[in-house]
Amino acid sequence: MNREKLDTRSRIMKTAVEIIGREGNLNVTIREIAERAGVNIAAINYHFSSKENLIEEVERVTMEQIQLIYNRLIDDKETPRERLMAWADELMCYLIEYPGVIYMIGARILQSENKSAGLAEYLSTADIRLNPVVQELTGISEQKLLSFKALQLLSGVAYPTLIYSGTKKALGQIISNARVRKNYLISLIDSLARPGGSEQP
Numbered sequence: 001m002n003r004e005k006l007d008t009r010s011r012i013m014k015t016a017v018e019i020i021g022r023e024g025n026l027n028v029t030i031r032e033i034a035e036r037a038g039v040n041i042a043a044i045n046y047h048f049s050s051k052e053n054l055i056e057e058v059e060r061v062t063m064e065q066i067q068l069i070y071n072r073l074i075d076d077k078e079t080p081r082e083r084l085m086a087w088a089d090e091l092m093c094y095l096i097e098y099p100g101v102i103y104m105i106g107a108r109i110l111q112s113e114n115k116s117a118g119l120a121e122y123l124s125t126a127d128i129r130l131n132p133v134v135q136e137l138t139g140i141s142e143q144k145l146l147s148f149k150a151l152q153l154l155s156g157v158a159y160p161t162l163i164y165s166g167t168k169k170a171l172g173q174i175i176s177n178a179r180v181r182k183n184y185l186i187s188l189i190d191s192l193a194r195p196g197g198s199e200q201p
Helices: 003-022 030-037 041-048 051-074 080-097 100-110 117-138 143-167 178-192
Strands: none
Touching: 003 030, 003 041, 003 051, 003 100, 030 041, 030 051, 041 051, 051 080, 051 100, 051 117, 080 100, 080 117, 080 143, 080 178, 100 143, 117 143, 117 178, 143 178
């Protein structure tokens, strides 16, 4: 493939990521993408064959980026709290910049018969990477309670970014501000740990 074709494909991808990721427009048309990318519709069909294939490619790229963020959880040079803080902060920043990712994941989950490989891998990674670090932090070994704690944490990261994407405030807090976000995440992660890390019946 020559340089011009690669540039055209990259331009189409960048535009699709902007529209879907930054603007949350899952109903974008091929015509809109073509106009904003400065290409003709035939170019999109040539590189991706269909709108569905293009959206799947956007999803794949998005999931790869999220996988990299989840890799912050396996840095054994840091404490569980430090790993969770770094992961949560990077994920919140990414979702603030690309709020459409939340809509895209939600739409795929609701279409349970049409889950993509990228989404299935993401959901698996969330369990594999997050649960052990939450277990290290809390000392909880009972799997049901551990899953609840991990779910609390994931919800505490994703939900404020969802609210923020629509209102530019999350219950009065501007979470795009690094200091506000840090204080919020300290409070969130502290709320997971029981005193002394002990389990309750």
